Amino acid sequence: MRASGRALRQRLAAMAGSGDAAGLAEAALLLACLERGDDPAPGLAVLQPLTRGLAAGTGLDAPARAGLLVEHLFVGHGFHGGGDEDEPDLAWLLEHRRGGPEALGILWLEAARGAGWSAEALAFPAHFLVRLTDDSGGRAIIDPSGGGRVLEPPDLRTLMKLRTGLAAEMTPDLFRPLSDRQILLRLQNEAKLRHLRRGDVSAALAAVEAALLFAPDQDLLWREAGLMHMRLDHLAAAVAALEQFIARTGSGPARLRTQQLVQEIRARMG
Known part of the structure; x- marks a missing residue:
C-alpha cells in the first residue's frame, strides 16, 4: 500500500518544533517510507512488540543487558546485519529482518529505551555504536551490526583506525551522545551519499529535502x-x-x- 507523501511530510515537519512529536524509530521509518512511497503502518506494527520480553533485564548490568538484547532481537525476532547496501533503511530491516548499521542501531535504541533502559548512540565516526548504562552507572559500548558485541577500548581503537586511518587517535568527543535529531540527520546524510555514489542527484536531493522537513x-x-x-x-x-x-x-x-x-x-x- 502506498502512503500519502503529504501526510508523511506533515508528520516529519511536526518534529521541527518539538523533538518528541515522533520517536526515533518512528521518524526513521517515516523517512524511509517517504522515499519509497510506502505505508508506515506495517513497519509500526513490527516495532510495537519489540520491548516485550525485556523485563528480565531490570537490575542487570550493562553487558548483561546487551546479551539480553542479542537474544531478544537477533534470536527471538530474527534480525541480523548484512543487508543489501542499496536497501539499508529501517523499512527494509523491519520487512526483511536484515539491515545495515544505522537501521540496526536505531532498532537497538528503540528496544532498549522501550524497556526503560538508558541507551544512546555515539558520535563515533562512520560506524553506529550504542552505549548502554545500567542502574549503577556501569556502561557498555555495543556494536549492533557486529552481532551485538561489547567493545572494549582496544576494540574501539582498532575500529576507529579502520574507519578513519592509522594516524587517528581516540578523543572524548568520539563518545559524545547524539541527539535523536542528529541521528536522523546522519541517517539522511548516508542516504544522500549513497544516491550520489550512484549518480542519482534527484534522489540525493530528496534525501536532503526530507531532512529539511524536521531540521529547517x-x-x-x-x-x-x-x-x-x-x-x-x-x-x-x-x-x-x-x-x-x-x-x-x-x-x-x-x-x-x-x-x-x-x-x-x-x-x-x-
Whole structure:
C-alpha cells in the first residue's frame, strides 16, 4: 500500500518544533517510507512488540543487558546485519529482518529505551555504536551490526583506525551522545551519499529535502539543496533554497559568495 507523501511530510515537519512529536524509530521509518512511497503502518506494527520480553533485564548490568538484547532481537525476532547496501533503511530491516548499521542501531535504541533502559548512540565516526548504562552507572559500548558485541577500548581503537586511518587517535568527543535529531540527520546524510555514489542527484536531493522537513534550521542543508537544484537545472528552486541559506548562515564570506551565485542564477533565468 502506498502512503500519502503529504501526510508523511506533515508528520516529519511536526518534529521541527518539538523533538518528541515522533520517536526515533518512528521518524526513521517515516523517512524511509517517504522515499519509497510506502505505508508506515506495517513497519509500526513490527516495532510495537519489540520491548516485550525485556523485563528480565531490570537490575542487570550493562553487558548483561546487551546479551539480553542479542537474544531478544537477533534470536527471538530474527534480525541480523548484512543487508543489501542499496536497501539499508529501517523499512527494509523491519520487512526483511536484515539491515545495515544505522537501521540496526536505531532498532537497538528503540528496544532498549522501550524497556526503560538508558541507551544512546555515539558520535563515533562512520560506524553506529550504542552505549548502554545500567542502574549503577556501569556502561557498555555495543556494536549492533557486529552481532551485538561489547567493545572494549582496544576494540574501539582498532575500529576507529579502520574507519578513519592509522594516524587517528581516540578523543572524548568520539563518545559524545547524539541527539535523536542528529541521528536522523546522519541517517539522511548516508542516504544522500549513497544516491550520489550512484549518480542519482534527484534522489540525493530528496534525501536532503526530507531532512529539511524536521531540521529547517540547518543552513548547510539549504545550501546543499540549492546546489543540487542547480545541477538539475531547477533554477527557481535553487534560488529559493539558496536564499534560505543566506538568511540563516552565520558566515559572512559564505553569505557573500552565495549572494553572488544567486545573482548569476537570476541572470540565467532572465
